[in-house]
Structure formats: structure tokens, C-alpha cells
Amino acid sequence: MAGYAEIASHYRGLIRSGELRPGDRLPTQRQVAQDWGVANQTVRRAFQTLKAEGLTTATTGGGTVVAESGSASVADRVANHAATGRALARNETSTILEIASVGVDATVAVRLDVEPGTPVHMRRRLVTRDNVPVHMSTSYYPSFVVEAAPELLEPVSTGGSRELVAERLGVAQDQAVNEVTSRQATDLERDALGFTGSATVTQVLRTVFLADGRVIEVAVKVTSGARPVVYTEGLNGGAA
Incomplete structure (x- = not known):
């Protein structure tokens, strides 16, 4: 069974490769839990890791989107x-x-x-x-x-x-x-x-x-x- 680090690594790779771009919405935590066959707590920790790294941010509606790509040069x-x-x-x-x-x-x-x-x-x-x-x-x-x-x-x-x-x-x-x-x-x-x-x-x-x-x-x-x-x-x- 996948751990939170593997799930975080998966979405981190999608973001850094550009497949997921700033403003794109990630699947819901419930959907990720179903897709990966893991507990909601595992997905929650993975999403917290992505947010801590500044890669994602929460929306007012409760979802998670890819954060803007950082500050301007x-x-x-x-x-x-x-x-x-x-x-x-x-x-x-x-x-x-x-x-x-x-x-x-x-x-x-x-x-x-x-x-x-x-x-x-x-x-x-x-x-x-x-x-x-x-x-x-x-x-x-x-x-x-x-x-x-x-x-x-x-x-x-x-x-x-x-x-x-x-x-x-x-x-x-x-x-x-x-x-x-x-x-x-x-x-x-x-x-x-x-x-x-x-x-x-x-x-x-x-x-x-x-x-x-x-x-x-x-x-x-x-x-x-x-x-x-x-x-x-x-x-x-x-x-x-």
C-alpha cells in the first residue's frame, strides 16, 4: 500500500513537470484515497506536505489547487x-x-x-x-x-x-x-x-x-x- 510520501511525490512530479499548472485543481482527497486505496489520513498528510513545500494552496471552496510558480524575477x-x-x-x-x-x-x-x-x-x-x-x-x-x-x-x-x-x-x-x-x-x-x-x-x-x-x-x-x-x-x- 502506498504511503503519504509516495502520493506527495506523484503530485510533486506532475507539478514540477508542468502537467499540473498554477491554478489547476487537484483531485479531492476522497478521490485520491479511492484511487490509491489508502486511508483519508494518508492522503491528508500527503496534501499537507505539498502545501508545506509551497506547491499547492487551499481555495475558498475547500479544494486544493497548484500554487502560483513563485515570485517574479x-x-x-x-x-x-x-x-x-x-x-x-x-x-x-x-x-x-x-x-x-x-x-x-x-x-x-x-x-x-x-x-x-x-x-x-x-x-x-x-x-x-x-x-x-x-x-x-x-x-x-x-x-x-x-x-x-x-x-x-x-x-x-x-x-x-x-x-x-x-x-x-x-x-x-x-x-x-x-x-x-x-x-x-x-x-x-x-x-x-x-x-x-x-x-x-x-x-x-x-x-x-x-x-x-x-x-x-x-x-x-x-x-x-x-x-x-x-x-x-x-x-x-x-x-x-
């Missing part, structure tokens, strides 16, 4: 801000969770070209789409960024922090280097993203450069997923 945000004056989509909201001056660790320090432990400005925020958590991001800004946009010191969303800074400095964003890895979610991430129990998340360590070569932001974005890769996005209309 930096390039998408830049293009959306240029077109609408807002980096987020209309159905997205950014909530500031924490603002502080922190000493950066070695991972962030080398990308900001400062010594480990150097105090920099940190903003942690949660982005939701249709009231469902999409990702949590922790951004680290060098001092010249905060001097250009002191609004970043306030616990309110600017609707496009990097875009605001680039406009103030008169220098366009040029590219973002994204280093993507998978790991287990921390307690803070599980609480913010609504995961239950242990969950695998994707961490995107992002370094954003201005056209003059300066680093405008180093950010750690956490969402669901599992694919280690490094890629670069052109942000100013040219090839990366």
Missing part, C-alpha cells in the same frame, strides 16, 4: 516598475517584518566589498500574492543607498526600493547575479511562509549592480523549490 520587477510605477503586481503586497542595522556575515560582506561584521542597513519583508505568502526577502544595503533613499529607514514598503534608489542616483540598474540553492527552512521562515513541519525552501542570494558597477543591494530571498544554479539577469535592456 528582478528583471520582471524592474520592467513592471517602469510600466506602472510599482515593482509588485497589483495582487501582491509587501509587508516590512524588520528593519535594523546589522553586522554582515562573510557571505554578504564579500558581495558588498566590506569586512565581515561591518554594520549595514537591513530590511526584511514578506511578499504575499492574493494574501498568500510568496517569499521572504532580507535585503542588505550599503550606506550610499540609504543616504540616497532615507525612506528605507522607515518600516513601510516603498513599492520598489531599488528603483527608488536608482532614480535618485540617476544610474540605472544593470544586472542581478542570482545564486540559488536549496535547504531546510528556519523557524522564522516556516512561520512567515506558513509552512508546517519541516520544509525544503529555495534560497536565492541576489547581488544587484548599477550601471556604474556599484552594488546597490545584496538580498537573501526564500521561497519554495530545489534547483542549484547561478544565473545573471540584464536589467537595462541589454544581454546579461
Whole structure:
């Protein structure tokens, strides 16, 4: 008899292969129990696993659908801000969770070209789409960024922090280097993203450069997923 992990793996594969797309409805738990010949409790645990991984979400009618495929890329945000004056989509909201001056660790320090432990400005925020958590991001800004946009010191969303800074400095964003890895979610991430129990998340360590070569932001974005890769996005209309 199949266990919950096998059932979860089956639907996880359908989602990741694209056979089940965002918004597609999964069979009811009763139907899955009948098809697999298992108890309702087994199916319930399988569905809870998929939800914890951010692959599915519950609907108002009580069913389960495939979740949206995650947050937009930096390039998408830049293009959306240029077109609408807002980096987020209309159905997205950014909530500031924490603002502080922190000493950066070695991972962030080398990308900001400062010594480990150097105090920099940190903003942690949660982005939701249709009231469902999409990702949590922790951004680290060098001092010249905060001097250009002191609004970043306030616990309110600017609707496009990097875009605001680039406009103030008169220098366009040029590219973002994204280093993507998978790991287990921390307690803070599980609480913010609504995961239950242990969950695998994707961490995107992002370094954003201005056209003059300066680093405008180093950010750690956490969402669901599992694919280690490094890629670069052109942000100013040219090839990366």
C-alpha cells in the first residue's frame, strides 16, 4: 500500500513537470484515497506536505489547487516598475517584518566589498500574492543607498526600493547575479511562509549592480523549490 510520501511525490512530479499548472485543481482527497486505496489520513498528510513545500494552496471552496510558480524575477520587477510605477503586481503586497542595522556575515560582506561584521542597513519583508505568502526577502544595503533613499529607514514598503534608489542616483540598474540553492527552512521562515513541519525552501542570494558597477543591494530571498544554479539577469535592456 502506498504511503503519504509516495502520493506527495506523484503530485510533486506532475507539478514540477508542468502537467499540473498554477491554478489547476487537484483531485479531492476522497478521490485520491479511492484511487490509491489508502486511508483519508494518508492522503491528508500527503496534501499537507505539498502545501508545506509551497506547491499547492487551499481555495475558498475547500479544494486544493497548484500554487502560483513563485515570485517574479528582478528583471520582471524592474520592467513592471517602469510600466506602472510599482515593482509588485497589483495582487501582491509587501509587508516590512524588520528593519535594523546589522553586522554582515562573510557571505554578504564579500558581495558588498566590506569586512565581515561591518554594520549595514537591513530590511526584511514578506511578499504575499492574493494574501498568500510568496517569499521572504532580507535585503542588505550599503550606506550610499540609504543616504540616497532615507525612506528605507522607515518600516513601510516603498513599492520598489531599488528603483527608488536608482532614480535618485540617476544610474540605472544593470544586472542581478542570482545564486540559488536549496535547504531546510528556519523557524522564522516556516512561520512567515506558513509552512508546517519541516520544509525544503529555495534560497536565492541576489547581488544587484548599477550601471556604474556599484552594488546597490545584496538580498537573501526564500521561497519554495530545489534547483542549484547561478544565473545573471540584464536589467537595462541589454544581454546579461
